[in-house]
Amino acid sequence: MVSIDLGRISSPPSLPCLTGGTTMHEPEFLHGAGVRPGALLHHRDHHRDVARHRATRPTVTAVIPTLNEADNLRWLLPRLSGVDEVIVVDGESADGTADVARRLRPDAVVISQPPAGKGAAMRAGFQAATSDVIVAIDADGSMDPREIDAFVALICCGFDVVKGSRYCVGGGSDDLTLLRRAGNLWLTRLANVLYRVRWTDLCYGYIALRRSVVDRLGLAADGFEIETELCVNAVTTGLRIAELPSHELDRRSGVSKLNAGRDGLRVLRTMIRGRRGPANRARPRPRTALAPERAALEQVLEEARG
Ligand SMILES: Nc1nc2c(ncn2[C@@H]2O[C@H](COP(=O)(O)OP(=O)(O)OP(=O)(O)O)[C@@H](O)[C@H]2O)c(=O)[nH]1
Numbered sequence: 001m002v003s004i005d006l007g008r009i010s011s012p013p014s015l016p017c018l019t020g021g022t023t024m025h026e027p028e029f030l031h032g033a034g035v036r037p038g039a040l041l042h043h044r045d046h047h048r049d050v051a052r053h054r055a056t057r058p059t060v061t062a063v064i065p066t067l068n069e070a071d072n073l074r075w076l077l078p079r080l081s082g083v084d085e086v087i088v089v090d091g092e093s094a095d096g097t098a099d100v101a102r103r104l105r106p107d108a109v110v111i112s113q114p115p116a117g118k119g120a121a122m123r124a125g126f127q128a129a130t131s132d133v134i135v136a137i138d139a140d141g142s143m144d145p146r147e148i149d150a151f152v153a154l155i156c157c158g159f160d161v162v163k164g165s166r167y168c169v170g171g172g173s174d175d176l177t178l179l180r181r182a183g184n185l186w187l188t189r190l191a192n193v194l195y196r197v198r199w200t201d202l203c204y205g206y207i208a209l210r211r212s213v214v215d216r217l218g219l220a221a222d223g224f225e226i227e228t229e230l231c232v233n234a235v236t237t238g239l240r241i242a243e244l245p246s247h248e249l250d251r252r253s254g255v256s257k258l259n260a261g262r263d264g265l266r267v268l269r270t271m272i273r274g275r276r277g278p279a280n281r282a283r284p285r286p287r288t289a290l291a292p293e294r295a296a297l298e299q300v301l302e303e304a305r306g
């Protein structure tokens, strides 16, 4: 269950690793609930406020890209009972991943698409999501679902994008090889120079964002460079970004689909292209090309929601 204390939202906490914009504000879903911006809630109103905050807490969608992750989903899905919506975007897995998802989480929206890459899967999941907040989480069990509350709390503090970091104080990884660690370090340093930020971890897929900013991000990446594209486009679009310490666990079973050399180059290209700003970034897929896909998706969503 995601629980945020509205009484503590009035002033920004001192957060580690803050980057991006400086203005803090309460998110729009609090204003609709009649919560005065910046108000400290009175002690005697406590019970009424707790009830109100339960009723107005942001809804959360978990977007999970999967390619042959049936065993790992058996671990992950039961641990996502606190999120309001689960979207599994499956790359036509051969190991019955989609069936496992439907069986373990009957209310999950399962989207099937050719295995065009993690980025293509995440974009489809973002488009299908209906909650206030989207959390992207890998299926392999490397991201601890208990961290979701912290991601959502930072969105409630006013950030548009919250990116996990394995290198913030409090973060870590049981999974990174020396080669990947070095590659990520240099790519992160380059991003910091090109975009004048102070990030500690560029290539990590545990990310939360406000659903209302998805279209502004203009995402078009198909592969593992999606996380870089999301972050750099968030900067050039002027969104507020925070980093949050996260501990990456070992992949529980199966094999990684990432190729350090090939995918590192894609990240580099994305970073350089993104520097040209929103007007010159790769165009999102035209809507017409998505039309049949979209219609099928709408149908699946309607059925899933009864
Ligand atoms: N639908 C879909 N999912 C994919 C595809 N490629 C990878 N994934 C999923 O994307 C997630 C990340 O892929 P991994 O193989 O775990 O990559 P990794 O080496 O751990 O790299 P990171 O997780 O990005 O640190 C996993 O849940 C994969 O199953 C694809 O082509 N299609």
Ligand SMILES: [Mg+2]
Pocket: 138, 140, 142, 251
């Ligand atoms: Mg992984």
